Amino acid sequence: LESLSFINSSYDDSLVLLGNFYEYTMITRLVDNDSLSVPVSILVEFEGGECPIGDPNMDGVINVMDIIKTMQFILEWDEPTPDEYCAANVDFDNALTVSDLVLLSDIIMGN
Incomplete structure (x- = not known):
């Protein structure tokens, strides 16, 4: 067998929708033999609660307490x-920022 090199990497996908399927392809290759590669496709379903x-704050009511928690x-x-995190990320940008507070205030005020 030829030597194998593993590179640990992670992938953070944004804007995935609940219940949808997404296909990702990974390609592996032997370090000492670039001509041999093995593509592998995986099908992933995004699911969650x-x-x-x-x-x-998960109390079932959107109010000023949620602003404080955020x-x-x-x-x-x-x-x-x-x-x-999911509940506080009101603008769906995968970051908790002042923008989430502004949008949360709008929700509370009925805007």
Whole structure:
């Protein structure tokens, strides 16, 4: 056997939709023999639980307490769980920012 080299890498996909399938292709190759490569395709279904957008404290009500909770996450005073992160990321940009607070305020004010 020829030597194999493994490169650990991760891939963060954004804007995936619940219930949809996504196909990813990986290509492996032997280090000492570039002519031999093995493409592998995997089919992934994105699934998950409910994400109550705008309700990171998970009490079923969107109010000022959710703004406070989101602010704690932004200031890194508290570490969100995946569900809390999903709920606090109101603008779906995969980052908790002041923009999420503004949109959350709009939701609370009915705008």
